[in-house]
Amino acid sequence: MLDIDLRGDKRKRDFVDQYEVTPVVAAKLPEIRNEYGCCGPVTDEFHIFRAKPKSGTGAADFVVMGPGCAKSLYLLLDISPNKPLQPTSFFRKGADIPEIYHRLCPFNRQLHDAIWLLCLSWRVIPKHHSLDALTAIYNKPEQPVDSVWAEKLGATVAKDRQGRGMIGIMADLRKKLPDLRWFKFDELETYWT
């Protein structure tokens, strides 16, 4: 994540002057812990943008923002705000699913679901390769993303402190969210060792 102070309009204007900024994902997750946006802790709603320096060869990085700063940034970029995804509602049985979902191929959908379930379980925002994977998924929803993202996700799941796999993680989440649908990950499992 890019560590940059974006307080106030002047800093945000300089930021969009210096970086090619594109929204990646916006979501609302309950009880996020130990995560920080550009000016303070992120507690539920967050917006993540990809920023690539306009000059030179600097690598692209991500910036996390709370709803207030994100609103100002969308205005500066003159784009309509990304509506926050709410996995706790669309992951429920019988719930309406977001429009993007209808376009995801099965592989991308499983990867997308696994990433968000993991975030819900660990009470974190998507980071590192989860964010790269989501970026790739949202760029081309219909086309399966590189299988390397499934491998990397498998490695991330393996870091679960309680050693649960996705099935165990879902079972535990259901204690808090009894209506949670039961997800399949057969498209990804071939890449998990």
Ligand SMILES: [Zn+2]
């Ligand atoms: Zn801020």
